[in-house]
Amino acid sequence: MRRRVVITGLGAVTPLGNNVKDTWTALAAGKSGIRPITIFDASHFPTKIAGEIKNLNTDAWTGKNGSFRFMGRNSLFALEAAHEAFKDAGLQKNKLNHERFGIYMGAGDGGFDFREYGEIVSRSIDQDSMSVNVRAYFENVLKNLKSAEVLEQEPSQVVRHLADTFEAAGPVSNCLTACAASSQALGEASRLIREGYADVMLSGGAHSMIHPLGVAGFNLLTALSTRNESPERASRPFDKNRDGFVLSEGAGVLILEELEHAKKRGATIYAELVGYGGTADAFRLTDPHSEGRGAAQAMRLALKDASLSTTEIDYINAHGTSTELNDQIETHSVKTVFGEKAKQIPMSSIKSMLGHMIAAAGAVELIASVLTIRESLIPPTINYETPDEACDLDYVPNQARQKKVNTVLSNSFGFGGQNITLIAKRFES
Amino acid sequence: MKKRVVITGLGPVSALGEGADTFWSGIAAGRSGIDRVSFGEGDGALPRTAAQVPDFDPEKYVTQRKSLKVMARDIQLAMAGASLAMKDAGLAAPVAEPDRSGVIVGAGVLNHELDELAYSIQNSIGEKGNLDLKKFGQDGIPALFPLWLLKYLPNMPACHISILYDLRGFNNTITTGSSAGLQAVGEAFRILERGDADLMLAGGADSKVNPVGISQYQVMKVLSKAAETNPKNAYKPFDTAADGFVVGEGAGFLVLEELEHAKKRGAKIYAEITGFGSSGPSGCATAMKHALEEAEIAASGISYLQACGLGIPEEDTLELEALEKTFGGAIKDLSVGFSKPNIGFTGFAAGALDLIVSTLSLQQNTVPPVVTRPQFKKSSSFQWGEKSRSKKIQHAMTSAFGFGGQSASMVIEAYEGV
Numbered sequence: 001m002r003r004r005v006v007i008t009g010l011g012a013v014t015p016l017g018n019n020v021k022d023t024w025t026a027l028a029a030g031k032s033g034i035r036p037i038t039i040f041d042a043s044h045f046p047t048k049i050a051g052e053i054k055n056l057n058t059d060a061w062t063g064k065n066g067s068f069r070f071m072g073r074n075s076l077f078a079l080e081a082a083h084e085a086f087k088d089a090g091l092q093k094n095k096l097n098h099e100r101f102g103i104y105m106g107a108g109d110g111g112f113d114f115r116e117y118g119e120i121v122s123r124s125i126d127q128d129s130m131s132v133n134v135r136a137y138f139e140n141v142l143k144n145l146k147s148a149e150v151l152e153q154e155p156s157q158v159v160r161h162l163a164d165t166f167e168a169a170g171p172v173s174n175c176l177t178a179c180a181a182s183s184q185a186l187g188e189a190s191r192l193i194r195e196g197y198a199d200v201m202l203s204g205g206a207h208s209m210i211h212p213l214g215v216a217g218f219n220l221l222t223a224l225s226t227r228n229e230s231p232e233r234a235s236r237p238f239d240k241n242r243d244g245f246v247l248s249e250g251a252g253v254l255i256l257e258e259l260e261h262a263k264k265r266g267a268t269i270y271a272e273l274v275g276y277g278g279t280a281d282a283f284r285l286t287d288p289h290s291e292g293r294g295a296a297q298a299m300r301l302a303l304k305d306a307s308l309s310t311t312e313i314d315y316i317n318a319h320g321t322s323t324e325l326n327d328q329i330e331t332h333s334v335k336t337v338f339g340e341k342a343k344q345i346p347m348s349s350i351k352s353m354l355g356h357m358i359a360a361a362g363a364v365e366l367i368a369s370v371l372t373i374r375e376s377l378i379p380p381t382i383n384y385e386t387p388d389e390a391c392d393l394d395y396v397p398n399q400a401r402q403k404k405v406n407t408v409l410s411n412s413f414g415f416g417g418q419n420i421t422l423i424a425k426r427f428e429s
Numbered sequence: 430m431k432k433r434v435v436i437t438g439l440g441p442v443s444a445l446g447e448g449a450d451t452f453w454s455g456i457a458a459g460r461s462g463i464d465r466v467s468f469g470e471g472d473g474a475l476p477r478t479a480a481q482v483p484d485f486d487p488e489k490y491v492t493q494r495k496s497l498k499v500m501a502r503d504i505q506l507a508m509a510g511a512s513l514a515m516k517d518a519g520l521a522a523p524v525a526e527p528d529r530s531g532v533i534v535g536a537g538v539l540n541h542e543l544d545e546l547a548y549s550i551q552n553s554i555g556e557k558g559n560l561d562l563k564k565f566g567q568d569g570i571p572a573l574f575p576l577w578l579l580k581y582l583p584n585m586p587a588c589h590i591s592i593l594y595d596l597r598g599f600n601n602t603i604t605t606g607s608s609a610g611l612q613a614v615g616e617a618f619r620i621l622e623r624g625d626a627d628l629m630l631a632g633g634a635d636s637k638v639n640p641v642g643i644s645q646y647q648v649m650k651v652l653s654k655a656a657e658t659n660p661k662n663a664y665k666p667f668d669t670a671a672d673g674f675v676v677g678e679g680a681g682f683l684v685l686e687e688l689e690h691a692k693k694r695g696a697k698i699y700a701e702i703t704g705f706g707s708s709g710p711s712g713c714a715t716a717m718k719h720a721l722e723e724a725e726i727a728a729s730g731i732s733y734l735q736a737c738g739l740g741i742p743e744e745d746t747l748e749l750e751a752l753e754k755t756f757g758g759a760i761k762d763l764s765v766g767f768s769k770p771n772i773g774f775t776g777f778a779a780g781a782l783d784l785i786v787s788t789l790s791l792q793q794n795t796v797p798p799v800v801t802r803p804q805f806k807k808s809s810s811f812q813w814g815e816k817s818r819s820k821k822i823q824h825a826m827t828s829a830f831g832f833g834g835q836s837a838s839m840v841i842e843a844y845e846g847v
Contacts, residue, residue, distance in 0.1 A: 135471035
């Protein structure tokens with residue numbers, strides 16, 4: 001008999017709240033977390049809006065420990081969300097078998113201080129050739145950058161801090177598959193438990209690309225919304241007048257546990273993680289496959305893994321980025337998989353409220369999916385005003401909807417063609 | 430029942446050259462690819478001892494010039510490693526069963542090219558010489574290469590490879606620092622073992638042999654000073670005089686297949702993967718223990734160990750302690766090799782390149798030499814030689830630890846056709 005994997009703890013740091021409860025309350029109320037950018041001066045950028053984390057208080061675990069000083073926003077968010085999830089699951093370090101407790105995150109890079117770095121480069125430019133003088137650059141780097149600062153840029157630092165903090169000695173990994181990363185991490189973490197390599201996994205994602213080069217990079221690819229005058233209405237998945245995604249940041253962490261292990265310690269079980277499918281488009285770097293080939297296949301694989309038929313999915317938590325192509329192709333691929341039934345399945349995108357947390361998005365979406373099952377409430381797609389003929393499903397427009405939901409399919413599609421689908425199910429013993 | 434997984438293709442790219450034959454002849458002969466390199470005008474101040482891939486020509490592997498333009502050197506190296514591994518496995522693009530074939534790459538933050546930012550930043554300097562984000566927003570952003578982001582996103586190597594070979598199955602990018610390459614192979618092993626694919630291409634690629642990478646390592650104070658004056662002989666992992674590493678670059682890719690799939694197409698089988706373990710940054714011994722347990726052998730059953738041997742004194746001590754804990758008294762008889770004096774520390778590629786060394790050692794039944802003759806700081810030491818020597822290698826272990834990364838360890842076994 002195959003080992004079953006259940007979700008026993010949740011933690012989140014999002015633009016809608018620095019914990020799960022506040023985030024969910026805001027999602028259920030259809031609120032937007034998108035505001036003008038304050039982290040840096042974006043007043044002359046094409047995009048001046050984002051979903052930022054505000055007023056994060058990490059005193060509970062940082063204390064006066066100076067080693068947190070150089071941590072990237074990714075690590076701070078991850079640790080905060082992990083503390084919440086660990087506590088929520090009622091786990092205690094001294095009662096865990098550390099070698100059976102692992103970590104698998106989809107965490108992004110730590111970013112770096114672009115102003116500081118830009119000044120290093122500018123002071124090193126040879127005015128005659130307009131190229132960087134290597135010697136000057138080297139000396140300026142040595143003078144200005146600190147070791148910890150450099151090290152914290154690596155995405156591996158997030159799991160390193162988590163493994164140290166929570167004393168995990170089982171399987172430890174981190175993946176970074178763009179917007180699919182944390183869903184992929186959760187999928188792989190669930191497999192490690194199912195296949196018997198761990199009993200408890202701390203898994204999810206954390207990321208912040210709200211820095212000058214992140215915003216500039218996506219602006220150059222014309223992927224971001226420039227609806228700067230009305231930030232709260234900028235992320236509008238499936239709406240005809242959508243004009244790109246809105247960058248946001250944060251973390252989502254879940255505790256995954258083998259069922260018997262969870263039962264034995266009397267843990268609260270939120271839901272069961274029953275399906276995982278992963279594919280690649282193998283098509284283009286920037287565009288999804290025009291027929292949604294990989295997306296459809298990921299959904300089929302997850303359904304097969306969960307031993308569920310298409311008629312047994314009650315709600316789809318969409319990837320729904322609010323870009324022209326994603327929303328159209330996701331809609332198409334859902335119709336490919338679910339056929340006529342697709343129109344009867346509510347499918348919403350919480351990115352309409354949260355923006356796009358990139359690597360962290362999928363984990364927060366799985367948390368929302370789990371709470372949808374638990375609360376019998378489907379969060380809406382806000383800012384849905386004008387129907388698009390290419391997007392003709394039930395997107396749960398603007399208002400949350402009460403409905404008993406037993407099974408949720410959650411999609412995450414990465415920039416570059418990685419497609420991940422997870423399926424969560426109401427727990428029945 | 431878990432599926433059996435075998436290695437059927439090797440694609441190393443390193444300072445020793447490109448392809449398995451070149452790589453092995455360099456390793457077996459104890460050659461070092463480390464040398465003095467040049468970073469152009471004004472590079473006199475920089476550490477310039479490095480292990481660079483000689484005369485690397487990405488156009489041999491990437492025929493579309495448009496694609497090359499959006500590839501950082503790390504990605505170009507990855508394309509080379511992946512192509513060599515597939516060719517070695519007798520596979521061509523596109524693969525026969527795309528839905529059952531995937532790719533996993535060990536990667537991380539990729540270094541940008543300095544001059545790419547120069548013009549944009551020059552446009553963004555305020556009156557006091559500070560970086561003015563208003564100016565950057567207005568005049569700096571338009572001066573950047575429009576596809577700038579694509580060139581450096583860590584998941585791009587895996588995307589390019591999946592497109593080249595039409596690999597539509599699992600696609601992942603592992604970012605666990607210096608263990609990333611081996612971790613990527615370990616995760617590909619898990620996917621095949623659980624039956625989610627029949628063929629996986631896995632490995633890692635990295636290039637920090639550039640002013641940005643060298644400067645960052647220098648900030649972290651991890652580069653060997655001794656190697657600056659004595660490039661070929663001073664990089665000495667585990668030695669009492671070890672004083673840091675020499676930066677290398679390269680890619681290591683392996684084709685893994687489910688055993689029956691490999692047999693059906695008559696593939697050449699190098700070895701079988703029988704155990705893998707990973708753990709946190711201080712979990713060297715745990716990773717090895719889990720790999721041994723899964724392979725169902727005692728530590729004394731390991732005939733060859735490909736050590737990590739980074740050359741940073743504290744990291745070497747941790748690794749030696751972990752080896753002592755794992756192997757106990759058997760450590761004195763343990764045949765050990767480490768490749769970093771040959772090819773430098775190749776970052777995200779290191780663990781995969783080391784797995785290629787142990788795969789070839791096992792296939793050739795040869796313990797490769799250690800080029801820099803270490804003087805151990807501890808009484809307990811393992812077996813190593815200045816020359817290659819023959820030894821029946823039934824089980825080989827490969828480890829990748831430390832330096833900001835996690836711990837990973839893999840056991841491979843000679844495949845005897847049953």
